[in-house]
Amino acid sequence: MNVGIIGAGITGLTAAYDLTRMGHQVTIYEARPYAGGLAAGFSDPRWEWPLERFYHHWFASDREVLGLIDELGASARTFFPRPTTSIYHQGHIYPFDSPLRVLRFTPLPLIDRLRVGVVTLYLRMLRNWHPLERVTAAEWTRRAVGQRAYEVLWKPLLISKFGEQNYQDVNMAWFWARLYKRTPRLGYFEGGFQGLVDLLVERVRAQGGVVQLNTHVRGIYPTEGQIKLKLDGGEAQHNQVIATCSPRALHVRTPALPPDYATSLDNLKSMGAVVLILALRHRLTDGHYWINMPKSEGIPFMGLVEHTNYISPEHYDGDHLVYCGDYLEPEHPYFSYSKEQLLETYLPGLVRVNPDFRPDWVRASWMFTEPYAQPVPTLDHSRNIPPLRTPIPGLWAANMSQVYPWDRGTNYAVELGRRVATALGAAG
Numbered sequence: 001m002n003v004g005i006i007g008a009g010i011t012g013l014t015a016a017y018d019l020t021r022m023g024h025q026v027t028i029y030e031a032r033p034y035a036g037g038l039a040a041g042f043s044d045p046r047w048e049w050p051l052e053r054f055y056h057h058w059f060a061s062d063r064e065v066l067g068l069i070d071e072l073g074a075s076a077r078t079f080f081p082r083p084t085t086s087i088y089h090q091g092h093i094y095p096f097d098s099p100l101r102v103l104r105f106t107p108l109p110l111i112d113r114l115r116v117g118v119v120t121l122y123l124r125m126l127r128n129w130h131p132l133e134r135v136t137a138a139e140w141t142r143r144a145v146g147q148r149a150y151e152v153l154w155k156p157l158l159i160s161k162f163g164e165q166n167y168q169d170v171n172m173a174w175f176w177a178r179l180y181k182r183t184p185r186l187g188y189f190e191g192g193f194q195g196l197v198d199l200l201v202e203r204v205r206a207q208g209g210v211v212q213l214n215t216h217v218r219g220i221y222p223t224e225g226q227i228k229l230k231l232d233g234g235e236a237q238h239n240q241v242i243a244t245c246s247p248r249a250l251h252v253r254t255p256a257l258p259p260d261y262a263t264s265l266d267n268l269k270s271m272g273a274v275v276l277i278l279a280l281r282h283r284l285t286d287g288h289y290w291i292n293m294p295k296s297e298g299i300p301f302m303g304l305v306e307h308t309n310y311i312s313p314e315h316y317d318g319d320h321l322v323y324c325g326d327y328l329e330p331e332h333p334y335f336s337y338s339k340e341q342l343l344e345t346y347l348p349g350l351v352r353v354n355p356d357f358r359p360d361w362v363r364a365s366w367m368f369t370e371p372y373a374q375p376v377p378t379l380d381h382s383r384n385i386p387p388l389r390t391p392i393p394g395l396w397a398a399n400m401s402q403v404y405p406w407d408r409g410t411n412y413a414v415e416l417g418r419r420v421a422t423a424l425g426a427a428g
């Protein structure tokens, strides 16, 4: 088969890797000048390793991606430090990533801490998540741990991921999946996630696949048993096409989609992401990798990730690398801010984290945004997920909104890429 793939993110690259191995002819069209999508890195001339545009790590339970890395012969390049994950509460930072640390979280009465511990244990032992998608995470967790612990711990987490508008709509199966898969050790790749992306591109090319960067697919049209792709300055024909772009982008580019199907794509809610990355001359926090920052405390971002408290600064010429990130509706004004405006908005938050912080600690900064970054799984989401095979023969959809109940991630992009390649291979 002659297969076209829209997008050189991890889903598209994995599908291409499997399809070229099966002997199919594959061309990937990637709009951006680089491969890797949300997991791609960028470089600073001083650094040894590129850094992800959006903070990334793996859990030890991420079997699909670790299995693929093994197949690529690169397992020796993965390593699993045990960094500290914490929460910010009323001016203090509390490590919060082990049962003992939950017990030591003194802002909550002991009875609440014990309740949180028991509920977490129950959720980690639970296997059948299906009934949980019929109740919201907000309602379930409030009932399970009580109003006080919910307000301090889990409500801020839900708001930070899904915003004030959506947090009450997210189903409990998603929340269960987050707790179930989490591991204290977090995995990384020598050379960053971009190292894995480069390896995949290299392997796809070695197997005869074509990866065309800077090639935006503007339109998708079924014609005479084939799919025609309209590209900037040209077109291409394929027997089969896999679209790994967002559901909305697929709808907009495919006028022939039946209205019911197009509406089902539009009904899939999602959040965008905004991050500011700072290369600092000094360490910002005392060894914390990830700090959840509750919006209710007036902090202008939801998460502070000090990457170099996880991966040694020696790979970044001694820079201390900090992400300030947030998930926001794609219409939020921050998406049209300049980097300087965002820096000015976020700087007071850094002082709250470390009162000694001064703007002259910042050696360099970068800003990245992405309108489709986090799907919002609402009640009974399993019924809303569009199948891989679209109503147009030969056109397949494989995007983050089809990952469920697991939180989207590169592990599930690998799983999805493999699933669509297998289905397409079988259909041919």
Ligand SMILES: Cc1cc2nc3c(=O)[nH]c(=O)nc-3n(C[C@H](O)[C@H](O)[C@H](O)COP(=O)(O)OP(=O)(O)OC[C@H]3O[C@@H](n4cnc5c(N)ncnc54)[C@H](O)[C@@H]3O)c2cc1C
Pocket (backbone or CB within 6 Å): 006, 007, 008, 009, 010, 011, 012, 029, 030, 031, 032, 035, 036, 037, 038, 039, 054, 055, 056, 057, 058, 215, 216, 217, 218, 244, 245, 246, 249, 273, 325, 370, 373, 374, 398, 399, 400, 408, 409, 410, 411, 413
């Ligand atoms: C803030 C943030 C933090 C994250 N943290 C983690 C983490 O810690 N661990 C983890 O494993 N995962 C994490 N993820 C998720 C992970 O990055 C994604 O799940 C995964 O990369 C999705 O891969 P994908 O190929 O499905 O989509 P994408 O990476 O979005 O790839 C789609 C590609 O399609 C291209 N494209 C779109 N439209 C067109 C078009 N019309 N023509 C041509 N090309 C097009 C895009 O440019 C893009 O390259 C995070 C994501 C974000 C946003």
